Amino acid sequence: MAARHARPAGLIRLALYGFGLLPAAVSFVLGATDRLGADPVNTFERTLGLWALRFLILSLCVTPLRDMTGINVLRYRRALGLLAFWYALFHLSAYVALDQGFDLHTLLADVTERPFIILGMVAFTILAALAATSNGWSIRRLGRRWKVLHRLAYAAAICAAIHFILSFKVIRAETLLYGGVVAGLLAFRVWRALSRRAKPPPA
Amino acid sequence: MRVFRYPAPPSSAITPHALWLSRRNMLAAAAGAGLTGMIMPPRPAGAADLAAHPGALSGTGLKPTPLRDVTHYNNFYEFGLEKTDPAERSGAFHPRPWTVQVDGMVAKPRTYDIDALLTRPLEERIYRMRCVEAWSMVIPWIGFALRDLLAEVEPLGSAKYVAFESVVRPSEMPGQGGVLPVLDWPYVEGLRLDEAMHPLTILAVGLYGQTLPNQNGAPIRLVVPWKYGFKGIKSIVRIRLTDRQPRTSWNLRASDEYGFYANVNPAVDHPRWSQASERPIGAGGGFFGAARQPTLPFNGYGEQVAGLYAGMDLRRDF
Numbered sequence: 001m002a003a004r005h006a007r008p009a010g011l012i013r014l015a016l017y018g019f020g021l022l023p024a025a026v027s028f029v030l031g032a033t034d035r036l037g038a039d040p041v042n043t044f045e046r047t048l049g050l051w052a053l054r055f056l057i058l059s060l061c062v063t064p065l066r067d068m069t070g071i072n073v074l075r076y077r078r079a080l081g082l083l084a085f086w087y088a089l090f091h092l093s094a095y096v097a098l099d100q101g102f103d104l105h106t107l108l109a110d111v112t113e114r115p116f117i118i119l120g121m122v123a124f125t126i127l128a129a130l131a132a133t134s135n136g137w138s139i140r141r142l143g144r145r146w147k148v149l150h151r152l153a154y155a156a157a158i159c160a161a162i163h164f165i166l167s168f169k170v171i172r173a174e175t176l177l178y179g180g181v182v183a184g185l186l187a188f189r190v191w192r193a194l195s196r197r198a199k200p201p202p203a
Numbered sequence: 204m205r206v207f208r209y210p211a212p213p214s215s216a217i218t219p220h221a222l223w224l225s226r227r228n229m230l231a232a233a234a235g236a237g238l239t240g241m242i243m244p245p246r247p248a249g250a251a252d253l254a255a256h257p258g259a260l261s262g263t264g265l266k267p268t269p270l271r272d273v274t275h276y277n278n279f280y281e282f283g284l285e286k287t288d289p290a291e292r293s294g295a296f297h298p299r300p301w302t303v304q305v306d307g308m309v310a311k312p313r314t315y316d317i318d319a320l321l322t323r324p325l326e327e328r329i330y331r332m333r334c335v336e337a338w339s340m341v342i343p344w345i346g347f348a349l350r351d352l353l354a355e356v357e358p359l360g361s362a363k364y365v366a367f368e369s370v371v372r373p374s375e376m377p378g379q380g381g382v383l384p385v386l387d388w389p390y391v392e393g394l395r396l397d398e399a400m401h402p403l404t405i406l407a408v409g410l411y412g413q414t415l416p417n418q419n420g421a422p423i424r425l426v427v428p429w430k431y432g433f434k435g436i437k438s439i440v441r442i443r444l445t446d447r448q449p450r451t452s453w454n455l456r457a458s459d460e461y462g463f464y465a466n467v468n469p470a471v472d473h474p475r476w477s478q479a480s481e482r483p484i485g486a487g488g489g490f491f492g493a494a495r496q497p498t499l500p501f502n503g504y505g506e507q508v509a510g511l512y513a514g515m516d517l518r519r520d521f
Contacts (some may be wrong), residue, residue: 030489031489031490032489032490033489034487034488034489034492035489037276037286037287037485038272038275038276038286038484038485038487039276039286039338039482040480040489040490040492041482041490042338044490098490099482099495100495101494101495103480103495105479106477106479107476107478108252109472110476110477113472114472114474114475114476115474115475116474116475116476117475152224166475168284169279169336169457170284170385170386170456171383172284172383173382173383176383
């Protein structure tokens, strides 16, 4: 059964990874060849961080999309989540290596003293844990706990959205829009959970 | 077999040697001009040549940031929040006619016309510029010492501070008309009187041998090289001497992040990022062009200005 469905879904998944990683590849090439503007490292960091948040939001849209429209793209959710993790990893690596040049003193102060950076690190740590358990073996092994663990994706999205808002000196319409979408997704999830509890399924 | 014959021009059509030589000169000059055009980026709209003699207070050994980056990587929120907005969205701004009102606690309040200010003896000052966002440039400013202007209006003994105010023109400055609150307009800044009287403090009216482009604060702006860039208020319309510490725009927005003094200080971090080092802008070479460089106390001007702050706790008065 799996084999019959595997091919189109597998191709789409492959395309998703391919196109999904394109922004990172393009901006890396542009930055390495000095075509990313006056402050290339900063532009690269911001591009990677923004795509991490975008893929994280897309992965959280899968369930509401199914509930509201009946369109089921659940089989691509793992790819979206993993893309979010890869972008978060690239984003963090660009900061540590290209921007701070492995300056451990500054990096240590960052993760211990600055809420802006701590929020980003919390989001990354959650995404790393989710990525590490995004496989069949972990799902079988963790059972019910897997679902609980992967609900932390919402916590990661909230931290990432606040981190994004704080990355500018003033509040911007663009960052508020992302924050609003994350808040909306969370509200939908809470509302759905409450309405299910209110109406228990017939025994 | 065909024989090729060179077309032989009649002797009347041959250009005299002298004329031929002058044509060569003309072509050489044209080629030279073309080359210059390639090396020098196109001049920003509205900018005109401005003569200045080299200032004795220019930093030595500083390599100026390319003009293209100085004029296309700007924070000037009156034109928008992106670094590229000031260059792209300042075309409708009119820096003429323009006057600067200087008043408050002075014996001789005056209103200066910008064209009269441009006829003063102007100096080139090559200064480091350190943005609070942890990037930096080196800019060849053209201007004059603020102290010279203040001397003319004769500050009263009661004057302790200098307050500056920017222009408000939402019709020409699209960033002033946004829905979300960015900063309260007009942009306001201030200095202590002794800071304002320091010979390093200048009013700039040009850069790179030209009048100030709109995106850099045309037609006149403040440059205080030992302070973070946001102290350098742009498009100034009023300078007022006062006995109270003036309100300043970024301090009003977030007083825990931006102090009144805003002296460049690698030991006092911004709450969200370290100020210990900076990314030099326009170094070229992309990611691997120029690594961060350490930020210097007072942006490298400590020898000249540290005395202004003797006895002060610069962690508290950041």
